[in-house]
Amino acid sequence: MALLLLQLDESVTGLFGQWNIWTSALFTVFAGFLTYQFVTRQDPDTHPFLLARQAQGSPVRQPGESPVYRPQGAPHGMPLNAGLNVKEPGASKWSRGRDGDLRDVWRQAIAGVQDDGPNKGKTGRILTVLGTDKAIEHSLEDVTRQINLIGQHIADQGGNRVAIYLPNSVELIATLFACAFHNLTAVILPFDEPTDAVISMLRRSAADTVVTAPGSFPFDVVVKNYPSLRQLVWVVDEGSKHLDWNEVPEGTGGAVNVSTWQDIINDSPVDAGKELPSLEGQREPRDITVFWQSKPGQQEEMVRFTSANLVSGIAAQLFALPTAQRLSPADVFLPADSLANTHTLVLTLTALFSNASVAFNSVAAQADDLAIATRGSPSPTVLVATPAALLKTHKESLARINASFLSRTLHRLQVRRIAQSGVFPNPAENNKKLRLILTAERAGADTPLLTTSVLGDLRVLTGARIMYALTAAKVAGAVAQTAFYDYRVYESANGGAAGGESEAHFGPPVTSTEILFRDSGVHKTGDEGSRGEIIVRGPSVAGNEAALGVVGRTRADNTIAYV
Template sequence: MGFFDNLLLNLDASVTGLFGQWNIWTSLLATALVGFLTYQVATRQDPDTHPFLLARQAQGTAVRQPGESPVYRSQAAPHGMLLNAGLNVKDPGASKWSRGRDGDLRDVWRQAVAGVQEPGPTKGAKGRILTVLGAEKIVEHNLDDITRQINLIGQHIADQGGNRVAIYLPNSVELLATLFACAFYNLTAVILPFDQPDDAVISMLRRSATDTVVTAPGSFPFDAVVKNYPSLRQLIWVVDEGSKHMDWNEVPQGTGGSVNVSTWQDIVNDAPLDAGKTLPPLEGQKEPRDVTVFWQSKPGQQEEMVRFTAGNFVSAIAAQIFAIPTSQRMGPSDLFLPADSLANSHTLVLTLAALFSNASVAFNSVASQADDLATATGGIAPTILVATPAALLKLHTESKPALSSFIGSKLHWLQTRSLTQKGMMPAAGGLLSSYYDRTVRPALGTTTTTTTPNKKKLRLIVTAERVGADTPKLSSAVLSDLRALTGARIMYALTAAKVAGAVTQTNFYDYRVFDDKCSHFGPPLTSTEVLFRDTEQYKTSDNISQGEIIVRGPCVAGMEAALGVAGKMREDNTLAYV
């Protein structure tokens, strides 16, 4: 026998010997291996977005001014193009291909009443407007009734010689109706943050020079205001069901002699039934007036008064609509719940964007200040939620015990892995996922009432850091945990006093986790561009763009604003605090 024959014989013998050891354990191991490989291949899915789109989210200019960083813009709003300035409203009869108007707040309500215009299965569908009272009762408002209220209230204020209208209300239909009434009847709206100390209210009324106040009894210091602010001409109480029978028009003796007091309900109910059914016509309408809001920074500091033009608002609304990918846009099947005060321009802009997208909108008056999301979402199952970072942080802390259990932590690890490694939202409905739902997932927007308009699950949470207001910071790890916990995507925005809506906002599909204390805030929106101006401490160089954050764009009051805080561009061109 030759050498090779020997080799082959040996080989044959050893292979036989090796497989001769096959036993029950071997079968188990082999099954496990094949099973694992099959599972990995079968469950393989594409990430929600291409990872490279997240690896560079903004585009900087190739030339920068000395002392400044390059100017950064969203990839969706290239340099040399106009930033997203308006809603592109197409008037009836206009050519399909013509460029629409930028529009203003009036067009938001017209769109909400008209329903979806694009051809498709949802054509003509309208959103609903709901008020949540407590955990059980949900009131639906007819859109035509709200239109009537807008007309009657607007007409009433205008007839009484009102000009600058302060709105001091919790999150409610009346707040929104008054805002639209001001837009339609050529009045200047001033939105005051709700639930403020007496002297703060008086100071805000004085600074904004209002002559009319729309407010709710019990929260508004009427006597003190009359005494200290003689310019007040007109007051409209929004009376709730329970105290309707009282005579609110009566002014206490000796006070408020010159103030014309009426109630919302009287104005609406005393008018003839067919009055105020149609909105003022589009043709020949006046230029839209400004809207004034107050930005609350740290407690004890005076609120910053900011005047936004109608253009600022529509630009911000358009950018928020654009920030959600086309396939995930807000629509008639969504239920939008602002669990943050509508006096924040960010919350207000998102709510208006939801109305413009014909989504249903729910108002919960306790939601405005609530840092408890379970309370805020009680009785209703929103699909899109605006929440404060404090509320989200509380939710995260409360979910910790459930996550520390053995099975809970393993399931959470799986969900997180799907988010951060595969870049996709874990699918709902699986066996593991439903177990996770029952054990770990917090009870958000789960409801026992049958009146809820849809049984869809929460799909998007929007939250915002407020510059200079000491809002708690959310780290990317916390955001990722919350995504896994709620099963909803989260967009974290950077908001500032002089910017309607947001400055920057994390990408809808960005689930990445970094080692940080405060997450990045994503790229600029399509309505803003951001640059950094050198400060003593932080200077832009060839290696890094950093300095004081400067924002420009059609949604910025005065077109440009310095935020007064230092920021930087990270390597993926998302903005973060230094």
């Protein structure tokens, strides 16, 4: 017994007798590492189970169709998110508000934040970004005045259906609101289109008034080919406003009443148009017509949205952001995609309704380059970008990173860490302002797909979270959208971690839509899961139901993906 003890004692003493300077150093590193790991450990941003099943299928399905999928935020048996819940000042916090319409978006934008808190009463700013370092701020009172005067002018001149052919600009949004407030039907045309496309869109939408910018609108040709045009409002640049735009060239456009935006504003009394038309006794909101561009060379699809469709799309986007991450007056929202695109428009209206600052950048309309779209001041915190622009950024940045072994390894570690821990580093810690990128696949329009691994790379490269949506012609806002806290990266079985093919998905339906799959050809719902042509229903869908014409399926986590 004593011998055994002795041996044990000796070996332990012997072992620790070897303690030297190296041992101390190693021990310090070891203890430091453990402490660091435990101190910096964070819970995932959201519960993993919430990502493991993101939508709920209905328990009963119709023959030839899949179950109906609803997001967690709008379970079966509950109404889908239809409105903005607008409350009159002083109304009880718990009372149910109106669904509202576009007018309420602008009223909210000028009223400022209503919720109690440090931001109460703060409003966002509206900016036009010019070049790289110049931004003009438009006061909300001025924009309100423009909305009133332009709307009044067009209505007085007998306008009814107002086509807006402008790049992303304050005037585009102001005209849209002017139409909403003055009982006019707005028609938003995609900008920078060939002349015959413009004429065809004017004809199909039966517009009688056009608000546009000189230089981009082929006035003579349109007047010759489209005699129904009654009225034209030029939005003139600062630089060329000294020219007399009201003068119509001899022999053309005799019947067309031409005026300029600046004259309408400046010729009115200073006090005119400061108050919005009152809420009481306002007419039913009119429809908004947009054109959906699918593949190049195909005719644009004309879609009429009711104001309720748009408002429902906005409500779903408001709901898509967690309470702690909502847009606020501290945010600068930049749409780097055309506002003629309904998804971008709905997001911009959402930002206005959330009292975020909105920056308009006219080059953004076609810019497939994120760097150009975002380099102006102030730098955006929330950005709407096209998948093509994101892919370009991804390709260029990755080429730079892959050049060195060290940066490549570091990048991979970061991507992995975010994807696996479910914790997103606070953008402010990385000295980055951009916190959210919104991007969307356009169903049937050949937009490049963003796989989860590309999105994972982009999260690290930009330091911003990314929400990837599926959009379609007949749906205001998004059909489906990835969750705010979803950073998972899926490598497909054959690709592996070496950067091969990876899956792309569009998250669950948003709270204003429900999705089902109708059997189509070989794609049938069966034991192996739901698949078929994507059908979407809900208050944000024009006509309440639309078939997207693309074949989709649900993944194991009930997110929507293409087959």
